[in-house]
Amino acid sequence: MNQVQKEAKIYIVGAGVSGLIAAQNLENYGYSPIILEASDRAGGRIKTDVIADYQLDHGFQVLLDAYPMAQKYLDYDSLRLQSLQSGALIFNGDSSTKFGNPLKDFKFLFSTLFSSLGTLTDKWKIFQLNQALKSKRVDVIFNKDELSTRQYLRRYGFSDTIIKNFFQPFFSGIFLEPNLQTSSRMFEFVYKMFGTGQAVIPEAGMEAIPKQLQKNLKKTTFHFDTKVKEVNNQRILLENGEELATDFTIVASDPSQLVPRYSSTLEWKACDTLYFTTPIDPIGSPIIGLNANEDSLINNVFFPTSLETATRGKGALLSVTIVKIHELNEAKLIKQIQEELNEYFFISETTFLKRYKITKALPKLNDVKYERDEGESLINERMAIAGDTHLNGSLNAAMISGETAAKIAHRATSASLLTFS
Ligand SMILES: Cc1cc2nc3c(=O)[nH]c(=O)nc-3n(C[C@H](O)[C@H](O)[C@H](O)COP(=O)(O)OP(=O)(O)OC[C@H]3O[C@@H](n4cnc5c(N)ncnc54)[C@H](O)[C@@H]3O)c2cc1C
Known part of the structure; x- marks a missing residue:
């Protein structure tokens, strides 16, 4: 790679998994990319908060360790992956059955x-x-x-x-x-x-995944709390009014919000995750609990403290996932969920801890793809898309899309047609 290429200013908008993988690949090619991230840290939709010593993932998520891209990019040993049982405990109102x-x-x-x-x-x-x-x-x-x-x-x-x-x-x-x-x-x-393979969660919670990816980056600069308003060919406009000159930009977040005249808009699936603490874990093993009663709000439950965790509070932590659309305010939602936990899952002593209302959880997509040709990921000669929104809603897809976008950026900066600032 020549000096001009090496010094090309390549920006990545978004420090989710796709942006981090794009950065890793660009570093491998010899570049020093710059990531602009609206929030205060890397990880995107994969974040973990520690509250009252419990690890709370932003929504119940698992890593499937058979994902080809996760095997390629993650060091499983240092994540200290904890396996869920490969089945489910199904609650049908009267009893529960291991399946x-x-x-x-x-x-x-x-x-x-x-x-x-x-x-x-x-x-x-x-x-x-x-x-x-x-x-x-x-x-x-x-x-x-x-x-x-x-x-x-x-x-x-x-x-x-x-x-x-x-x-x-x-x-x-x-x-x-x-x-x-x-x-x-x-x-x-x-x-x-x-x-x-197996469904696994790192010992320190799901955010350990983007943290590991971020730690591997040696030549990438991060600008957190930096929201991008618009991306044009060679200009990035920030929400604070600042303008940045760019040679190539990878949009690793929803392009329909950032790129003028972008051809399609994106719809999202939403969910609610409520965390409760309980004095004991009545299930007692790391297995997902499913609700087979169709007229209730709870879809599935899991006790994250049934796994080894890096930190934990005094009791058990229960995560409850709701995927049905509802109009309840938070107080009514908590009350209804506590009643349903009691009625369907036989879990009575619950103390509410925190709610994550995730309005943009997974992209609603037709024509889901495993990967796309480089041409399909290119917006124009100086801009490419990354993100699960481009392929399918999974960590594996986020990783592939980041890899492809970096390949495109490298090819574009290698092309003699482009001159760089
Ligand atoms: C509740 C839930 C459960 C899930 N379960 C699973 C699961 O079990 N298994 C699985 O494989 N996947 C799961 N997923 C999906 C997985 O989390 C995503 O596929 C993956 O994290 C997407 O990464 P990404 O980089 O494409 O996007 P994101 O993580 O969304 O990253 C985009 C980044 O861009 C930033 N950004 C957005 N706009 C701007 C702007 N204007 N300026 C600057 N920065 C901006 C955002 O802050 C964010 O950090 C789940 C997701 C959720 C929410």
Whole structure:
């Protein structure tokens, strides 16, 4: 790389995972990128607060350790990953049933086989789908025609009972929407990742992931609390009125908000996560609790303190996820959730700790992609897009998009057509 290229001013808007991966790749090419981030720290949608000594992730999230990009970019050992059990505890109002993959975890064998959550054929099909997707390549998955996940499950022959009891609450918690409208491509990808690996959370909470990525950066400059208003070809306009000259910009945040005349607007899926403390953890193991009662607000629950955590309060920490749209104010929401915890999950002594109302949790996308050609990520000759919004709502996608955007920036600065300031 020549000196002119090396000194090219490459800005990245957004210090989420996609922006951090873009920066890492640019450093590897020899550049010293500059990240402009609106909030006070890196991580984007992956943040962890410590409150009353408990670790509170901004929304219940997990890393699927089979993600190819996570394997490439993360040092799993130093994250001290803690595994969730590969199944779920399903609450149907009267009782709870452990339901999972007995091939991964033998203790699920009897409860799964003899549960009334679905028919024997359903259970056989779950296993069969698992096997089929293990050997199906991701490019094949993402090139198939898209159906909604619900249509896909019906066509695969699953009964309405197993869809209601298991698939609906499990995948609603992942897709953050209650109706299984999300693309079947995403369903197959996520199911494959669950089948080949585990759901894990770093010991210090999910923010340990972007913290590790940030720590790896040696030549990147960060400007926090720096909100970008607009990105033009060679100018970045900040909210505070300042203007910056740029040779190339990677927009690692919603481009429809920043790039004038950007062709499409983005819709988002929202969710609520409420944290409570309880004197004890009645579930007692790191397993996701699903609510099979369709007329309630709670979708899923998890006790983060059932895992090893870097810091913890005196009791147990409970996270509750709501994906249904509701109009309740916070006081009414907390009251209703406490009643539902009592009625459906048999958890009575709950003290409210904090609510995360996440209005932009996952992008609502049609035509979800695993990756895109470089041409599709280029806005113009001096600007590229990164972010899960460009592919599919996952950490894996955020990482791929950052890698592709850095490749484009490198190619653009190498092109003799461009001159740099
Ligand atoms: C509740 C929840 C649960 C999830 N569960 C999972 C899960 O289990 N597994 C999984 O793989 N993924 C999950 N995800 C998705 C995952 O978190 C995202 O795919 C990923 O973090 C997206 O990274 P990103 O860099 O694309 O975007 P973001 O993390 O959104 O980063 C964008 C950054 O740009 C900054 N920014 C925005 N506008 C501006 C501006 N004008 N100027 C400067 N900076 C700006 C933002 O502050 C932010 O830091 C979940 C997300 C949520 C919210």
